[in-house]
Amino acid sequence: MGAPSPLADKPVFMDLRVSGDRAGSDFRIVMRDVGALQVLLGGFLLLPLLVSLLYGEIYSALSFLVTAAVTAGFGVSAYRACREAGDPTRRHAMLIAALGWLISAGFGALPFLLAAYWTPPEVAQAFVPAGERYASSLVHFRNPLHAFFESMSAFTTTGLTMAVHEPSIGHGLLFYRSLGQWIGGAGVVVLSLAIIPRPHVVGELELYQSETAGMKLRPSVLGTARAIWKIYAAMTLLVTVYLFLMTLLILPDYGWAASLFDAVNHAMTAQSTGGFSTLDDSIAGYRSYAMDLVHIPPMILGAISIPLYYAFLRTRKVNVFWKDPQFRFMILLFGTAIPVLVLLLQGTPAVSDSLREGIFQVVSGVSTTGWQTSNIAGWGNSAVLLLAWGAMIVGGSAGATVGGIKLVRAYLFLRAIAWRIRKVFLPGDAVIPFRIGERSLATSAMQREVAEAAIFSCFYLIILSGAVLVAAHQLGSDIRLADIIFECVSAQSTVGLSTGVTDPGMPVSVELLFIFQMWVGRLEIFPVIVLLTAPFSRRGRR
Secondary structure, three states: OOOOOOOOOOOOOOOOOOOHHHHHHHHHHHHHHHHHHHHHHHHHOHHHHHHHHHOOOHHHHHHHHHHHHHHHHHHHHHHHHOOOOOOOOHHHHHHHHHHHHHHHHHHHOHHHHHHHHHOOHHHHHOOOOOOOOOOOHHHHHHOHHHHHHHHHHHHOOOOOOOOOOHHHHOHHHHHHHHHHHHHHHHOHHHHHHHHOOOOOHHHHHHHHHHHHOOOOOOOOHHHHHHHHHHHHHHHHHHHHHHHHHHHHHHOHHHOHHHHHHHHHHHHHHHHOOOOOOOOOOHHHHHOOHHHHHHOHHHHHHHOOOHHHHHHHHHHOOOHHHHHOHHHHHHHHHHHHHHHHHHHHHOOOOOOOOHHHHHHHHHHHHHOOOOOOOOOHHHOOHHHHHHHHHHHHOOOOOOOOOOOOOOHHHHHHHHHHHHHHHHHHOOOOOOOOOEEEOOEEEOHHHHHHHHHHHHHHHHHHHHHHHHHHHHHHHHHHHHOOHHHHHHHHHHHHOOOOOOOOOOOOOOOHHHHHHHHHHHHHHHOOOHHHHHHHHHHHOOOOOO
């Protein structure tokens, strides 16, 4: 956390509106790396294709095959046409991250759209579980905007969905949604660094910092990216085994095939803190208190900073977790928010067990996983706002796959307030150490860190406030303001919990607003700002 921000030594708003060779060079650098990302995405699309074939979902498999070809074709063309471009600077890295995420979500929408049109109605209806009478939700993805929403929600690890009844879209698309969240969790840009070699370290570092804010585990950026993915994949595998065995133990009649499918999908969406589920009504679909408890540890594991796992593997000391200020602050947040929420839920008609639902939803909110076991729309205003402002907006640890402002920034603000109060009661020339965990920062370093956190938080809250105003105006007075605030926080913090505002029938303007919030929230604002302001930046500014 003491390392300078990637934005610290260069202006954020750089000029791309230049003529001649400079503009062409910028374009080639960005398109080469965006193209490389699409090649990777095209390759990953073969996995849900295989799952679709395994379950006999031919039309879904065809949609993945066509999308993989189109996506990879675009990526190869862009990469080859621009392969001789130079290394990305910090400005390019932000543009690549923002544009790469947007284009990936665009191509990622195609399987939903194509499957919705190509799957005959009677085949789609066969996806509906036996005994249920609702229509297949696959039909909703005939709307291109709904398909794009679902794709953006997946790659940003948000979890808000247009699939009203998730099981009715088929196993292939369910697996694809989970895979999208898993890829988006650690970042497609970091994934590209782990796989695609680059000739120069500087270009790697700029791309890496655009997503990870300088989290470095190995001497080389390539080594760091690969270390992240090894830990990420290993944790996912462990959670898969854990969920599979616990489901067989608790629900023996559920069946090993269904248990394995759920375990794989839920492990991916837990480690990515994405929160998509294979079940209708999310984890509540199990209708089991024991299964609620089983799914709490994976959410917490996903909210812990990946470098802590790396440190644990190197030292074999469990206390590395407790020494981390973010981890301690997360435990404190759980210990504070859970009892307050449980108290606020007492006597709420829509809540059958305030302790059970309060614990699960606070963990889901802080971790920004977004699994749901409670009818939040039936909560009182105070409980809804507590979960939004006391858990979801803060989020989990920096260095994890979570959204929100992040625990490290909230912790930094609290430490800065305490430091300032102490300073008031001491002589003016007194030197007061500013400690973050086991580290002491000089005053100048502390002021820089606080200033960077404050700038980000200010932008975050400005965008969130504007979103609430727009959504409230578009949705009208039929929906509680508390629910609108909750949904906007959920989208921007990439949580995915919902009070029911997110729905295929919501206004187009609100759907576009949530898409923008998910995009901005996943990339922590600045890359998107750079992309959106690039055409208007002053000529020649460097």
